[in-house]
Amino acid sequence: MEKVPMTAEGYHALDEDLKRLKTLERPAVIAAISEARQHGDLSENAEYHAAKERQGWIEGQIADIEDRMARAQVIDVSKLSGSQVKFGATVSVVDEDTEDEARYQIVGEHEADVKLGKISIASPIARAMIGKEMGDVVEVPTPGGTKAYEILKVEWV
Secondary structure, eight states, X not given: OOOEEEEHHHHHHHHHXXXXXXXXXXXXXXXXXXXXXXXXXXXXXXXXXXXXXXXXHHHHHHHHHHHHHHHEEEEOGGGOXXXXXXXXXXXXXXXXXXXXXXXXXXXXXXXXXXXXXXXETTSHHHHHHTTOBTTOEEEEEETXXXXXXXXXXXXXX
């Protein structure tokens, strides 16, 4: 079983999602199935079929989250330090062409959310930054051509 790096925050979010699925979603769908059964003929009961489909989706989500949590290698970012970019680092960069600045935290694949400034360790920009330091320039292949970013700051927050 391959371990998957994950921040403590990401692990906590998975745990909360799992609790919600098990304590709220699962009982609600069981109640919906029970109610739909009372309406008679199951072969033509759309409510029953929709509830069973929802139940399958919920059980799949639970299994997926449990698998990710079992394989998680939780890394406490607050205990990390150093000047090199590695998992958990928050990196400020500037696009050398447009002078646009951005700030990204490098997180596990399932935690990534670009809108929140969290990029996957497997993303091209994160892979290019790993091992680099403040002042280094990284080149990232993109569909529109290679982009160059200068690393302005490496933080551990």
